[in-house]
Amino acid sequence: MVMHNNGLFITGTDTGVGKTVITAGLLGALRRRGTNAIAIKPIQSGGILRENQLISEDAYFYGAVTDLPYTSRELNPICLQPSLAPAVAAEIEGVTLNLETMLDHFLKISAEHQLTLVExxxxxxxxxxxxxxxxxxxxxxxxxxxxxxxxxNLGTINHTCLTVAYAKARGLKVAGIIINMYDHHNSGVAERTNPGLIETMTGVPILGLVPMVEGLTVEGENPQPGDLITLIENYVDVDQLLKTLNHEIF
Incomplete structure (x- = not known):
């Protein structure tokens, strides 16, 4: 089945690099400019219990950044409690996973929105x-x-180039790279030279160097976005990203 190309899949070079922060920030920036965008987390492992409901903190953060209400079935249809790789978490919980469920959910959501960010x-x-x-x-x-x-920081050239090379080997188009948690004021030689080297070695544009967001917290009962949307607008070339996606939603 060939899907409609009205979305963007957001991945990371590793866990903990800030996919959720970038996803939520881009979502907020797109919605602020009038785009009917949504973000979904097809599967979450490491879900937390809140008021006897297992929720995805990642998807909950989307709502903390934007005006979207947290609706677990819409933003995150599959949530597992063990903080492990989804396949392992599902086996522990006795849950049977399949791609078709995730694909059907994506099709439903993307049909209702101009742009769907998939984390x-x-x-x-x-x-x-x-x-x-x-x-x-x-x-x-x-x-x-x-x-x-x-x-x-040091080591990101290898991780990023390997991620891009594997993606291309699988036939995926890589729209761009965002380097997160970048210190614009006290960066070392590695941090200053890594973006240019990565862009040259991968042939993929660096679309943003996003700094740490003061006061930002993703986890907990009261997540705080700080000034995330404004930082994304200031440090990410959203227009170039949309052009790369062939979307004329400015």
């Missing part, structure tokens, strides 16, 4: 349904271009 789990090689079905398989089946979120 993956960890990196592309994270086992999603089994060791043979990974996050990359979901991105391929959705037929979405990829946005790679990377960290700024």
């Amino acid at each position: 993956g789990a960890g990196g592309l090689m994270v086992p999603l349904v089994s060791t043979g079905v990974t996050v990359a398989d979901l991105a391929v089946r959705m037929n979405l271009p990829l946005l790679v979120v990377a960290r700024p």
Whole structure:
């Protein structure tokens, strides 16, 4: 099945690089400019119990940043409690996963919105349904271009270039790279030179160097976005990203 290409799949070079922050920030920036955009987390492992309901803190954060209400079934249809790779978490909980459920949900949501941001789990090689079905398989089946979120410091060249190379080998179009948690005032030599080297070595544009957001918290009962949307607008070339996606929604 070929999906409609009205979305963007957001992955990371590793866990903890800030995919959720970038996803929520982009969502807020798009909605602020009038785009009917939404973000979804097809599967969350490491869900937390709140008022006897298992929720995705990642998807909940989308609502903290924007005017979207947190509706678990819409923003995050599958939530698992163990903080492990989804395939392992599902096995522990006795839950049967399949790509078709995630794809059907994406089709439904994307049909109702101009642009759907899909946040993956960890990196592309994270086992999603089994060791043979990974996050990359979901991105391929959705037929979405990829946005790679990377960290700024030593080691990121290898992780980012490997992620892009694998994505291209799987036939995925890589729309761009965003380097998150970038210190614009006290960066070392590695941080200053990494973006240019990554762009040259991958042939993929660096679309933003996003700094740490003062006061931002994703986790907990009262997540705080700080000035995330404004920072995304100031430090990410959203117009170039949309042009790359062939969307004329300015």
